[in-house]
Amino acid sequence: MKFLDLARVEIRSGAGGPGCVSFRREKFIEFGGPNGGDGGRGGDVWAEAVPGLNTLVDYRYRQHFRARNGEHGMGQQRTGADGDDVVLKVPVGTEILDDDGETVVADLTEIGQRVLLARGGNGGWGNLHFKSSTNQAPRRANPGQPGVERTLWLRLKLIADAGLVGLPNAGKSTFLAAVSNARPKIADYPFTTLSPNLGVAAVDDGELVVADIPGLIEGAHEGRGVGDRFLGHIERCGALLHLVDGTSEDVAADYRVILGELDAYGAGLLDKPRLVRLNKADALTEEAVAEKLAALRAAGAPDPQALSGATGAGVRETLRALRAAIAEARAEPAAAPERWTPVDEQ
DSSP states (O other): OOOOOEEEEEEEOOOOOOOOOOBOOOTTOSOOOBOOOOOOOOOOEEEEEOTTOOOOGGGTSOOEEEOOOOOOOBTTTBOOOOOOOEEEEEOTTEEEEOTTSOSEEEEEOSTTOEEEEEOOOOOOOOGGGGOOSSOSSOOOOOOOOOOOEEEEEEEEOOOOSEEEEOSTTSSHHHHHHHHSSOOOOOOSSSOOOOSOEEEEEEETTEEEEEEEOOOOOTTGGGTOSSGGGGGGGGTTOSEEEEEEETTSSOHHHHHHHHHHHHHHHOTTGGGSOEEEEEEOGGGSOHHHHHHHHHHHHHTTOSSOEEOOTTTOTTHHHHHHHHHHHHHHHHHOTTOOOOOOOOOOOO
């Protein structure tokens, strides 16, 4: 199934049905009087978070949603039928934004959450409502209220416990495949991952949901590369795992690039608990590993350690550390970690 995390939809609620002008005319009934019924109410437009969905691809091929109008009233005091509602079924974690793309209308983070996006118009009154002692034969009825038209954006933000960040070819997909049953595409060229992947990793007697997003490059927050489109998927994560390619010539520069992009993107990404790991340690000598870890410490990385997603060395310990960091962050949400400050390269 193709992954899609952003969609634009146009919705319109149903208009109310018009009221009816009618008079009772029956044999042997001399003074029948007005008996026009009210119009039916227009249908509403709702959004609901449902299980089993992880993409907005359904809204790529259909962007217009219209609720049914209410039926008109009829004689003999018959009220018109209400219009049918329309429900937009979306994955859990979907944000609904106004047409400006910034104003949040709703954030559906739990299964079964529903939000009213457009209310249907009320039906018009029939002439029976206008009967009075001074107007016993009213010949007027109200039209139904019009429906509401809106243009909205649906933006999916995956809900995961931990998020993987790093430059292209840092080994994020290899790590995800090593800790879960997920099978992301793995290759020896940059930008192998073109859409986020989710995996469930077993940690002792619990589980962690891990999200892998496409690799970031310098200038990603300005639209360079593909990773900027998916940074929103790690906004909900409890902690971040920053993987640095151990085979890179300058691991400190790679580390600064990613933290600079997280800071430029904002949304509190840099305030999340972060673990820094030097990946691909199996391709390095012990001396090279020690040298690169020292370079990361000098660049400001908090307690960097080495691991290998290919051989599994250090992976289990990293998962335990991630779980502890997430538990601590969720237990004390007010305690924000120390922000990263650039280190002078000279």
